Amino acid sequence: MTSLRGYAAVTGAYWAFMLTDGALRMLVLLHFHQLGFTPLQLAWLFLLYEVAGIVTNLGAGFLAARFGLALTLHLGLGVQIAALVALTFLDPGWATATSVLFVMAVQGASGVAKDLAKTSSKSAVKLLAPEGQGLFRWVAALTGSKNAIKGLGFFVGAALLGSIGFVPALWTMAAGLAVILVAVLAFLPGGLSVRDKGAKFREIFSRDPRINRLSLARTFLFGARDVWFVVALPIWLHDYLARDMEADRAFFATGAFMAAWIIGYGVVQAVTPRLMREGTPAHALFWVLALATIPAALAAAAWAAPDTAWPILAGLMLFGVVFAVNSALHSFLILDFAGTARVTMDVGFYYMANAAGRLLGTLLSGLCYQIGGLGFSLAVSAGLLLVSALAMRTISQAAPAGA
Numbered sequence: 001m002t003s004l005r006g007y008a009a010v011t012g013a014y015w016a017f018m019l020t021d022g023a024l025r026m027l028v029l030l031h032f033h034q035l036g037f038t039p040l041q042l043a044w045l046f047l048l049y050e051v052a053g054i055v056t057n058l059g060a061g062f063l064a065a066r067f068g069l070a071l072t073l074h075l076g077l078g079v080q081i082a083a084l085v086a087l088t089f090l091d092p093g094w095a096t097a098t099s100v101l102f103v104m105a106v107q108g109a110s111g112v113a114k115d116l117a118k119t120s121s122k123s124a125v126k127l128l129a130p131e132g133q134g135l136f137r138w139v140a141a142l143t144g145s146k147n148a149i150k151g152l153g154f155f156v157g158a159a160l161l162g163s164i165g166f167v168p169a170l171w172t173m174a175a176g177l178a179v180i181l182v183a184v185l186a187f188l189p190g191g192l193s194v195r196d197k198g199a200k201f202r203e204i205f206s207r208d209p210r211i212n213r214l215s216l217a218r219t220f221l222f223g224a225r226d227v228w229f230v231v232a233l234p235i236w237l238h239d240y241l242a243r244d245m246e247a248d249r250a251f252f253a254t255g256a257f258m259a260a261w262i263i264g265y266g267v268v269q270a271v272t273p274r275l276m277r278e279g280t281p282a283h284a285l286f287w288v289l290a291l292a293t294i295p296a297a298l299a300a301a302a303w304a305a306p307d308t309a310w311p312i313l314a315g316l317m318l319f320g321v322v323f324a325v326n327s328a329l330h331s332f333l334i335l336d337f338a339g340t341a342r343v344t345m346d347v348g349f350y351y352m353a354n355a356a357g358r359l360l361g362t363l364l365s366g367l368c369y370q371i372g373g374l375g376f377s378l379a380v381s382a383g384l385l386l387v388s389a390l391a392m393r394t395i396s397q398a399a400p401a402g403a
Contacts, residue, residue, distance in 0.1 A: 009184070011142055013073055014121040015149045016180040017080060020173045021114055022153025022262065023160065024084065026255055028103065029234055030158060031166045035092075041100060043231050043366025048104040050362050052111030053355030056119075069120045076117030077181040083110040084174035088167050115355065119348045121146075144270025144328070151262025158255020162248040210337050211346055213395045214281075215353035218330055220388035221288065222354055225323060226361025227384065228295070228377040232369035233316070234258060240309050257313065261320050268324035275325070279332040281395040287329060288392055291322045292385035295378040302375030312374070360384075 028045060037045075087106045090099065121142065160169035234254055241250040276283060298315040305311075338346035361384075368377040 010069075010073070010121050011145065013077065013180065013184045014117060014142070014146055016177060017077060017114070017117045018146050018150040019153040019156065020080060020084065020177050021110070022150035022259075023157030023169075023173055024087075024110060024153075026154045026157030026234075026258065027161050027166060027169055028087075028107070029231070030161055030238065030251055030254070032099075032103070033235055033238065037096070037100075038366075039231050039235055039369045040366040041096070042235070043362055044100055045103050046107055046230060046362045047359065048108035049111035049114075050355055050359035052108040053115045054352050054359065056112045056115040056355075072116045073120040074181070074185065076113045076115075076120065077177060077184065079109055079113035079116065081174050081177050081181065083107075083113060084170050084177070088170045111355075115351065119351060141270055144266045144268070144272075144324075147266030147269060147324075148263045149266070151259045151264075151266060153259075154262055155255045155259030158251045158258075162251040162255075208337060208346070210281075210395055211334065211350060213391055214330065214333055214337065215350050217284070217288070217388045217391035217395070218350065219353045219357035219360070220384045220391065221323075221326060221330065222357035223360040223364070224291075224295070224381040224384035224388065225319075226358050227364045227368060227381045228316075228374065229261075229365070230358075230362045231365040232374050232377040235369065236374045237309070237313075261317065264317065265320040265324045265327075268321050269328040269331075272325050272328035279329045279336070281333065281392060284326065284329040284333065284395075285389060285392045287322060287326045288385055288389045291319065291326055292382050292389065294319045294322060295385070296382035299375045299378035299382065302373070302378060306373070306375070 025046075029042060032042060032045060083106050086109070087103070090102060094102070157169070160172065164172070237257060238250050238254045241253050245253070273279075294315060298312055298319070301308075301311055301315065334347060334350045338350075364380060365377060368380050372379075
């Protein structure tokens with residue numbers, strides 16, 4: 001197996017998965033908002049998705065080390081197909097509590113699928129990136145392209161909901177992903193099946209203080225994004241747009257903005273290595289402090305002019321640019337810090353912290369929006385970024401494990 005062939009196969013499978021992941025998020029969010037769910041109830045729909053991510057990232061690192069990256073990638077695709085099909089059995093006549101519990105369970109399965117696929121794909125880069133060509137560039141290319149594809153999924157999900165409806169959209173995505181799974185089973189090179197049969201589950205926890213502190217910084221970095229991105233922004237934007245246009249067009253417009261944000265974020269991630277020669281903890285500290293100023297200013301603007309949308313949207317696009325640089329630096333640092341012998345476990349532990357941040361942000365997004373609207377969600381985002389900066393500040397003081 002050549003490195004480039006393996007990298008292309010993993011990237012293609014990951015792209016297909018993330019397209020459905022982004023589409024499913026918008027389908028669920030907008031469909032249940034249309035049914036009258038409150039912001040906090042909408043947040044609950046995604047909580048088990050994030051809880052599953054915390055557990056799965058730890059387990060996926062061990063499974064990939066013990067049984068091979070190919071197996072965990074196949075499992076991720078298969079579980080996502082099952083989750084999409086299961087959601088078609090949702091009965092509109094169910095009580096709200098029953099619907100919430102059912103969708104939470106299905107979203108939990110989707111969260112398991114996502115993190116099986118993510119841990120496999122990100123770990124594979126460490127093993128497949130051609131030597132001498134720069135790990136930073138290869139990591140950024142995978143991560144940036146993945147986010148661009150997921151952003152396209154946001155638009156696809158909103159467009160499918162507005163055009164063919166909830167259930168047909170789910171069947172369409174399940175069928176497409178099934179085709180991809182068959183292709184991956186047939187054509188994925190066998191070199192990703194290399195494994196360590198002596199791997200122990202207790203080894204999933206990192207003993208490197210740099211990885212532990214980077215993981216803590218990652219938790220609050222992603223919590224700061226999702227506190228306004230998951231529930232607050234799409235509901236606020238949809239309701240704002242629905243004042244002047246029909247509901248279906250508001251779905252399209254909301255999905256288009258969310259897609260543009262994620263795609264732009266992915267593009268910036270991919271080109272970040274061209275903007276800076278190297279990635280260090282000092283660079284990451286500078287960029288997270290710069291990022292914190294943006295939601296602080298936007299919160300003030302949202303409170304001062306609550307009926308003005310375009311300055312807020314422009315500011316959130318700027319947030320996406322600076323956030324992408326932060327995320328690209330983090331994604332490089334974890335692979336730079338991780339040992340080759342235990343890369344899947346270190347990456348799994350790190351993305352467990354990522355999922356914990358998304359869980360924190362998801363819960364706070366519904367709660368903060370219900371309490372104080374988008375402005376309050378943005379103010380909380382600024383506070384979480386300052387906590388992330390404090391964690392990042394201590395990394396340069398930590399010695400590698402065994403040093």
